[in-house]
Amino acid sequence: MTMLEVRDLTVTYRYGGASLAAVRSVGFTLDGGEILGVAGESGSGKSTMALSLVRLLPPGAGITGQVLFHGEDLTTATWGKLRAVRWAQASLVFQGAMNALNPVRSVGEQIAEPIRLHERVDHRAIGRRVADLLDSVGVSSRRASAYPHELSGGQRQRVMIAMALACRPDLIIADEPTTALDVMVQAQILQLLTDLVAQSDIAVIMISHDLAMLADTCDRLAVMYAGRLVESGPAGQVFAEPRHPYTQALSRAFPRVGDPTSRRAPASLPGEPPALGAVGDGCAFAPRCSLVMPDCLTRDIEPWPSGPGREAACLLVLPDPAVVGEDGPRVGERHPRVGASD
Amino acid sequence: MTIDRAAPAGASPTGGAAPPALEVRDLHVTFPSRRGRGPARAVDGVNLTVGAREIVALIGESGCGKSTLARALVGLVKPTSGEVLYRGTTLGYSNAALKAYRRHTQLVLQDPGGALNPRQNVFDAVAEGLRLHKDTDRLGARVHRALSQAGLRPPEQFLERYPHNLSGGQQQRVVIAGALALEPSVIVADEPVSSLDASARGEILRLFLDLRDTLDLSALVVSHDLGLAWNIADRVAVMYLGRIVEVGTVEEVLLEPKHPYTRSLLSVLPGTLSHRRPILLTGEPPDPTAIPAGCRFHPRCPAAAELAPHDPRRELCHSRALPPLTGTGRPTSVASCHLIPSPVPSPSGVG
Numbered sequence: 285m286t287m288l289e290v291r292d293l294t295v296t297y298r299y300g301g302a303s304l305a306a307v308r309s310v311g312f313t314l315d316g317g318e319i320l321g322v323a324g325e326s327g328s329g330k331s332t333m334a335l336s337l338v339r340l341l342p343p344g345a346g347i348t349g350q351v352l353f354h355g356e357d358l359t360t361a362t363w364g365k366l367r368a369v370r371w372a373q374a375s376l377v378f379q380g381a382m383n384a385l386n387p388v389r390s391v392g393e394q395i396a397e398p399i400r401l402h403e404r405v406d407h408r409a410i411g412r413r414v415a416d417l418l419d420s421v422g423v424s425s426r427r428a429s430a431y432p433h434e435l436s437g438g439q440r441q442r443v444m445i446a447m448a449l450a451c452r453p454d455l456i457i458a459d460e461p462t463t464a465l466d467v468m469v470q471a472q473i474l475q476l477l478t479d480l481v482a483q484s485d486i487a488v489i490m491i492s493h494d495l496a497m498l499a500d501t502c503d504r505l506a507v508m509y510a511g512r513l514v515e516s517g518p519a520g521q522v523f524a525e526p527r528h529p530y531t532q533a534l535s536r537a538f539p540r541v542g543d544p545t546s547r548r549a550p551a552s553l554p555g556e557p558p559a560l561g562a563v564g565d566g567c568a569f570a571p572r573c574s575l576v577m578p579d580c581l582t583r584d585i586e587p588w589p590s591g592p593g594r595e596a597a598c599l600l601v602l603p604d605p606a607v608v609g610e611d612g613p614r615v616g617e618r619h620p621r622v623g624a625s626d
Numbered sequence: 627m628t629i630d631r632a633a634p635a636g637a638s639p640t641g642g643a644a645p646p647a648l649e650v651r652d653l654h655v656t657f658p659s660r661r662g663r664g665p666a667r668a669v670d671g672v673n674l675t676v677g678a679r680e681i682v683a684l685i686g687e688s689g690c691g692k693s694t695l696a697r698a699l700v701g702l703v704k705p706t707s708g709e710v711l712y713r714g715t716t717l718g719y720s721n722a723a724l725k726a727y728r729r730h731t732q733l734v735l736q737d738p739g740g741a742l743n744p745r746q747n748v749f750d751a752v753a754e755g756l757r758l759h760k761d762t763d764r765l766g767a768r769v770h771r772a773l774s775q776a777g778l779r780p781p782e783q784f785l786e787r788y789p790h791n792l793s794g795g796q797q798q799r800v801v802i803a804g805a806l807a808l809e810p811s812v813i814v815a816d817e818p819v820s821s822l823d824a825s826a827r828g829e830i831l832r833l834f835l836d837l838r839d840t841l842d843l844s845a846l847v848v849s850h851d852l853g854l855a856w857n858i859a860d861r862v863a864v865m866y867l868g869r870i871v872e873v874g875t876v877e878e879v880l881l882e883p884k885h886p887y888t889r890s891l892l893s894v895l896p897g898t899l900s901h902r903r904p905i906l907l908t909g910e911p912p913d914p915t916a917i918p919a920g921c922r923f924h925p926r927c928p929a930a931a932e933l934a935p936h937d938p939r940r941e942l943c944h945s946r947a948l949p950p951l952t953g954t955g956r957p958t959s960v961a962s963c964h965l966i967p968s969p970v971p972s973p974s975g976v977g
Contacts, residue, residue, distance in 0.1 A: 475906060538896075541856045547857075
C-alpha cells in the first residue's frame with residue numbers, strides 16, 4: 285500500500301464573508317524511503333498544504349479531499365486517532381528552530397516529551413533513547429542538558445530533527461528545514477536527512493522556496509503556484525528541463541556557476557503571485573507568463589502528462605493545445621476542480 | 627547588454643591613477659571579551675579594495691566577520707586598528723566626518739521588512755536620509771527620482787503606501803531608494819536578497835547592475851551565496867574567520883578556485899547537478915574568540931587532512947601563521963594557503 289496518498293486536497297480560509305482557497309486540488313503519492321520536494325514562492329500555499337496533511341491549521345480552515353495515510357483518511361479521522369498519528373507516525377520539522385524549541389527547557393527534555401506521551405517506556409529507557417537520538421543527528425549526547433540558546437543554529441536544527449525522529453515515525457514533514465542556516469550547515473543537515481532516509485524507510489516531504497536545493501536532495505519534485513501543483517516529476521529532470529513556464533522561470537532564477545548565460549545576467553520573473561482569492565478562470569500564472577495564449581485565460585488547466593513520471597499544468601505540454609478540448613487526457617482518477625469555485 | 631556590463635577598465639587597480647572608491651588597509655575589529663571568553667577578533671587583518679564602478683562580492687559563512695567588515699566600511703563600527711579610505715582619503719571618526727562620509731557610502735541590509743518603519747510611508751522612508759542631512763531642497767522631486775532609479779515606477783503610485791502593502795522585492799527597492807536619495811557613490815549591501823523569493827532576487831540583483839551602468843555606482847555585496855557573485859560581481863573575496871583567504875576575478879575564483887575553503891564552498895552549492903562529491907566541512911562555523919594557531923582554516927581543512935603524517939607541510943599548516951593577503955586579485959587571483967605552490971607568500975614574508 286502507498287504510505288501517503290493525497291487526493292484532490294483543497295484548503296479554504298474564511299475571510300470576511302468570502303472563502304479563499306489557499307490550496308486547490310492538490311494530489312500526489314509518497315512511498316517509504318522517498319523524499320518529495322515541494323517548491324514555491326511565499327504565498328504559494330506550500331506550508332498550508334503540508335500542515336493540512338496532519339490538520340495543524342487554525343480552526344477557520346476548511347479541508348476537503350482525502351489524505352490517505354496508511355489507507356486511513358486523516359481529513360475525517362477522529363481527534364484521538366489524529367493525536368496518535370501526530371509525532372508517532374508523522375512528525376514535523378519547522379523552520380527557525382529557535383522559535384520552535386521551548387527556551388526554558390533543556391533540549392533533552394524536549395526530545396523526551398513525545399516519547400513520554402506516546403509510549404509506555406520507563407525513565408531510564410527514555411534517557412538512553414534521547415542520547416541515541418542526539419548521537420544519530422550528530423550532536424554529542426552530553427548536550428542533552430543544554431538549553432536551546434546554548435546551541436548554534438545548526439545544532440538546534442539537528443535537535444529539531446532528533447525530536448521529529450523520537451517516536452520512529454514513517455513520515456517527516458520538513459518545512460523549510462534549512463532556510464535560516466549557512467550554506468555549509470545546510471549541506472550538513474541535508475546530508476543528515478538523506479542518510480536517515482537511506483538507512484530507514486522514512487518518507488520525507490521537504491518544503492522550500494529553494495528549487496536548486498530541492499533538486500539536489502529530493503527524489504521527486506512538485507512545484508506549487510497559487511495553491512496548485514503546476515509541475516511534478518523526477519527532481520533532477522524538473523529542475524534541469526522544466527516544462528511549465530513558471531518552473532522554467534524559477535529554475536533560471538538560481539544561477540549555475542560556470543554557465544555563461546547567467547554571468548552578469550541575473551534572471552528574474554517580473555510581477556507578483558496573485559493574491560489569495562484573486563484567482564479567476566484559466567491559468568493562475570497567465571498574467572506573468574511570457575508564453576501566454578488566448579486559451580490560457582479561459583480553459584480549465586489541469587496537470588497533464590509531460591513525460592515519463594511527469595505532469596505539468598500547462599496547455600503547452602499538450603500534443604496540440606488547439607485541438608484537445610474539455611475531454612482532453614485525464615491523469616489517473618483526478619477529479620475536476622472542486623475547491624476553486626470562489 | 628552583456629558587453630556593457632563587463633568590468634570597466636577603471637576598476638583595475640593597476641590600470642589607472644584614480645584611487646579606488648573604497649579601500650581598507652590592514653583592518654582589525656576586535657570586540658571585548660564576554661563571559662570569560664577571549665576577545666573576538668571579528669576582522670583580523672583585512673586588505674580590500676572596491677574600484678570605481680566595480681561590484682565586489684564578499685563571501686563567507688556566518689560568524690566569519692563579513693558583516694562586521696561591511697559595517698566598518700560604512701563607518702558604523704570603528705576599527706581597532708587599520709584604516710578605511712574613501713577615494714584615497716582616510717576616514718576620520720569625528721561626528722562631522724562620519725556624517726559627511728555616510729552621504730557617499732550607503733548601507734543596505736538583509737531584511738527590508740525590519741529595515742523599514744511600519745508606520746512610515748514610502749515617501750517618508752526615502753526622504754528620511756535627506757531630512758537627517760538637512761538637505762530638503764526639492765525634496766519631492768528627489769524622492770521621485772530615487773524611487774524611479776530603484777525601479778518603483780511610476781513613483782506616484784508608491785509614495786503613500788506603507789511597508790505592509792508592498793511585496794518583499796518592493797520593500798527592498800524602497801530601502802535602496804532611500805540609499806540612492808543621498809546620491810552616494812558606493813553602496814555596501816549586506817545579504818540584500820537572502821530574505822527574498824527567487825523571482826524577486828533576480829530583479830534586485832539586476833538593479834545593482836543597472837545602478838552601476840546608469841549612476842556609476844560601486845558596490846560591495848556581502849553574501850553567503852556564491853551564485854550571487856556569479857550573477858553580478860566583477861571580483862569576489864572569500865572570507866574565513868576574520869581574514870580574506872582568496873580574492874580574484876569572479877571567473878578565476880569560482881571556476882578555478884585555489885583555496886581549499888573556496889573549493890569546499892563551491893562543492894556544496896546546490897543546483898549544479900554535477901556528480902562532483904560535496905566536500906562537507908565538519909563542525910560548526912569557527913569561533914573568532916579562539917582562532918587556531920597556524921593556518922586558521924587547518925582544523926577543518928580537507929586538504930590538510932589528506933597530507934601524509936610525515937609531510938613537512940603538515941607542520942606548516944599547524945603552526946605557521948599566514949600573513950594577510952595584500953593583492954587585489956587582478957590579474958591573477960591570490961589565496962592564503964600553505965599548500966598552494968606559488969605565488970603564495972614566501973615563508974620569509976611571515977612576520
